[in-house]
Amino acid sequence: GNSVTQMEGPVTLSEEAFLTINCTYTATGYPSLFWYVQYPGEGLQLLLKATKADDKGSNKGFEATYRKETTSFHLEKGSVQVSDSAVYFCALIRIKAAGNKLTFGGGTRVLVKP
């Protein structure tokens, strides 16, 4: 079956530091890959996505590249802010005819200190 593995947190950083959250996946076929973010007390928000190999998703200074050869989709940001403190989830979906589901990783909590 499909699965997503991401690095465990918490990840604690100082403001303006570089952030990397590792994500690897197992799936048959060609999944689409996503990063979702969950701020305290809120639901999930889509951060970025990539639908095919070598695609780069980007949003709000975050980037992730779909690497089929290493089955990875690592999230990076060059300079984090306190407002980036949240839980980040890597996820995949396989497109098929009748119904689909997102498969999520366990989440990585990021805490950015001023």
Place this chain on the structure above:
Amino acid sequence: DAGVTQSPTHLIKTRGQQVTLRCSPKSGHDTVSWYQQALGQGPQFIFQYYEEEERQRGNFPDRFSGHQFPNYSSELNVNALLLGDSALYLCASSWDSSGANVLTFGAGSRLTVL
């Protein structure tokens, strides 16, 4: 434009009771999926509804059931509650069931079972 709305936001039940959670999809969306997010974990897919039918189901017992109404809103019912059912229940909507379109998540209903 309202996004996905869920009710209630918080509720407390005791073991053996039954609970109903409600979801209104984002305007223009016709597909609703439900996820269970236990504390400190990633969301797990429960099931998806499209055209008032359950289209796909995750690894959840029959105690979990759902319904979709003609206006695309949905309910999640859980019978014979167990302590382990305590979680954040997330509803997500999209405008088709293929998975090609991004899911929009609500803020969730937090269920505590005592």
